Amino acid sequence: MxxxxxxxxxxxxxxxxxxxxxxxxxxxxxxxxxxxxxxxxxxxxxxxxxxxxxxxxHMGQLSFTGEGADKALETLLPGEIQALGVDRMRYSLLLDETGGIHDDLMVTRRANDIYMVVNGATKFDDIGYMREHLPDEISMNHMxxxxxxxxxxxxxxxxxxxxxxxxxxxxxxxxxxxxxxxxxxxxxxxxxxxxxxxxxxxxxxxxxxxxxxxxxxxxxxxxxxxxxxxxxxxAGLPLYGHDLSLETDPVSADLTFAMQKRRREEGGFMGADAILRKLADGPATKRVGLAIEGRLPAREGAEIYAGDTLIGAVTSGGFAPSVGEPIAMGYVDAAYSAPGTRLQIEVRGKRIDAVVAPMPFVPHRYHRKGAAK
CATH class of the missing domain: 3.30.1360.120 (Probable tRNA modification gtpase trme; domain 1)
Structure with a gap:
């Protein structure tokens, strides 16, 4: 909040x-x-x-027009925008010079513009940041x-x-x-x-x-x-300001699917050197899901331990009604990120048991083209 x-x-x-x-x-x-x-x-x-x-x-709805708007946006976003078809959309990330995440967003190519939805808490910062870095010939309209x-x-x-x-x-x-x-x-x-x-x-x-x-x-x-x-x-979906921030990057956040093949090969986006190096070498920390044993939920900021070693912190957590038990997500040292790894979380002065779990916690039910009925 x-x-x-x-x-x-x-x-x-x-x-x-x-x-x-x-x-x-x-x-x-x-x-x-x-x-x-x-x-x-x-x-x-x-x-x-x-x-x-x-x-x-409350979310920000933006439109971009001007010759080469898609190419210009690719200097800030790691996603493939130029090859995006009309009426097709893509999840992407607004990045800073170090590869930190300014925001996560949805971008769609329409017939006459590029439409973007950004988070409400960051939209004015996003607008200022993009106005600063996009060429003057690219017009941005806050809708x-x-x-x-x-x-x-x-x-x-x-x-x-x-x-x-x-x-x-x-x-x-x-x-x-x-x-x-x-x-x-x-x-x-x-x-x-x-x-x-x-x-x-x-x-x-x-x-x-x-x-x-x-x-x-x-x-x-x-x-x-x-x-x-x-x-x-x-659904295992990160929330900006909690699971994503300028201190996180697409590789640590397990969002590398948002960087399509051409962008990984060519780079050319904000923070590309740092991100592609981390992609090749592996991140120091990783965002993981956590299944919590018992009924006590772990909230944002709770420390995560492997034995007596502090290895990370919870970024989102609470009771999961469809799962019937508490769940969380957070960042842990990469060595402890494999599903099935047993960890402990400190909640109200006591340690509770947790297991690294694959996300999503409940299956996605998107209506995908070509999916089995």
Missing amino acids: TEATEETITPLPLDGWHRAQGARMVSFAGYAMPIQYEGIMAEHLWTRENAGLFDVS EDQALLALQGPKAVTALSRLVPGVEALYFMQAGAFEWDGATLWVSRSGYTGEDGFEISVPADKVEALAQALVDQDEVKPIGLGARDSLRLE
Whole structure:
């Protein structure tokens, strides 16, 4: 959570709607946002079994235009942007000179621009950093008049296609423009829960009508930040500001899939020398999943031990409703990162047993093209 004073908390377009739905509001990334409605456990399980609606309008939506925008972005991102097809999207990372992670983000090539979604807590820093490093001929637009919703869960496609016919044809990491109620929606089949689902960019003046139309579907309930966090943790997905930071890099964070073959071979992106050297030699620490024995959860900052040796720290942790036990992720010395390695975590002055576990903790259920039915 980001600390904010009362004077700096900004309401999002759905603020009144959330309150009318019974949400408990908290400050997050400088915005008033719903932490829960009926309870984190119930909302988590509903999303895994049905469809949950999340307001992620605090996130930054950016568009880039200008000749060579894709090539220019490749100086900052380690992903393959130039070969990205129209209406295709990719997870990537905004890096600094040392290979540290400024932010993680989603980038999509559209017919007339490149669309990017960045984290809410870092978006203004990201904008400043990219303006500083991108050529003047590349225009960047902060799309402040757009809200953003995420509809996640196995029944998300049923609910959304009822309102917006055609979205069912999208596969995971595909996107497109659709018309609804006189507005153009930008819809991607993506999300951050490990479930099938969609993210929907909608004009801010239409977002309340769309949110209401969605929760009017039997499959859909509004879901808060609490369940969003437990869902992404079960899915093994890192959260910026916790599991990712300027002190972490793509290799240590186990995010090398975000560096496609050409980029690894050619380099040419911010921090490439340090990252490619670490890729060749191996990192000193690695992000791992941790299955915790017993019922006591380990929270961010808890120290991880191998015997009497301090080898790392927890970066995210909590009870996993779908797993039925506490789980965590954190960074440990690489020598202790193999699945099955038995470790201990210090929680409230006592050591609890944990085992390095493969992630995700629950299987991803993305709607991939060519996947078995």
